[in-house]
Amino acid sequence: MKRRTYLKAAGASGVAALLAGCTGTTGDETTTTTESTGGAETTTTQGTTTGGDEQTLTVGTYGSFVDAPSSSPGVWLKDQFESEFDATLEWQTPDAGVNHYIERALRGVESGADLYVGLDAQMLVRIDDKLDDPLFAPAEDLSRRGDVNEQLEFDPQGRAIPYDTGYISLVYDETQGEGEKFVAPETFDGLLDPEYSGALLAQNPTSSATGQAFLLHTIDAKGEDGYLDYWAQLKENDVRVLGNWADSYTAYSNGEAPMVVSYSTDQVYAKESGADMAKHQIRFLNDQGYANPEGMATFADAAEPGLASAFMDFVLRPEVQAEIAVRNVQFPATTTAELPEEFAKYAQEPPEAVTFSYDRLKDNLSDWTDAWAREFASK
Missing domain, CATH: 3.40.190.10 (Periplasmic binding protein-like II)
Incomplete structure (x- = not known):
């Protein structure tokens, strides 16, 4: 089954303690093994190791966004982005999801990525509860920011930009x-x-x-x-x-x-x-x-913040939004995307969408769970 929570289950399951490890590179895949109190964690970076002056955009996400058993958006996004921009896109898919980056921040280690794709409101609450310093920076200078459905906005600080949603x-x-x-x-x-x-x-x-x-x-x-x-x-x-x-x-x-x-x-x-x-x-x-919208945000210590912004604008294009929706089996986050007729026929939206705001979750989520x-x- 290809769902997106082969998804974030690892990222939502709690925080794995992270210690510095070793990195090995072979061909176009880099595997980083990090030691933890619960055993080894593997972070796979999918992309091509490059030299010279070409920019590299490193994007963290959950595994099935890149390598679901049938289709997933990651490979298609990499190919399309690289065909248009003079840059290489490398995916990072740590086993612990966003908790991998939380733990790096707690240890004073740089994130090692420019952008994270796959945030939701609950993750932001967890991040802000655990960290004193910002993990992500507010999104700025996005030409397609206004295309996002206002009802899907979930970050009052403007860091995470919705790119799709599920019900x-x-x-x-x-x-x-x-x-x-x-x-x-x-x-x-x-x-x-x-x-x-x-x-x-x-x-x-x-x-x-x-x-x-x-x-x-x-x-x-x-x-x-x-x-x-x-x-x-x-x-x-x-x-x-x-x-x-x-x-x-x-x-x-x-x-x-x-x-x-x-x-x-x-x-x-x-x-x-x-x-x-x-x-x-x-x-x-x-x-x-x-409603559980997913968002993307630029790391506060991103090496390529300008390229990260370009990628976010790229993701918000109508044709890219439609492709992500079809491949991730979710709904677009923008009001400008046009879905294929077959997809629209079988993807069902509820008569009423229910969700909790970031502020209410921040004050209550841990107590409720x-x-x-x-x-x-x-x-």
């Missing part, structure tokens, strides 16, 4: 009904009905981006004072909470349950892969989907 929803399998089609409930309360006992696969919100988004949606639906009671009722109805999206979607694909927390673009991938569409139905609980973990993570 968290239920995906369900109509064929798992007994004698008739299985139909997912329409509301959060409906998930508690006995007929859905053991029917839902979710993800741990302390180790999964999709799991955290689903938790936040339950907080929006049930309130800060009611969400833990709601999760207790889900547990009584035998919800299965697995580690990350890949774990839960694999279990779903194997027929272990008829519903899984996933993305509302699921039918796009299903159509492309020739899957049975009856097994890829979408349900927006309460007619809502939790810690409270959930105390109640449910080890039980």
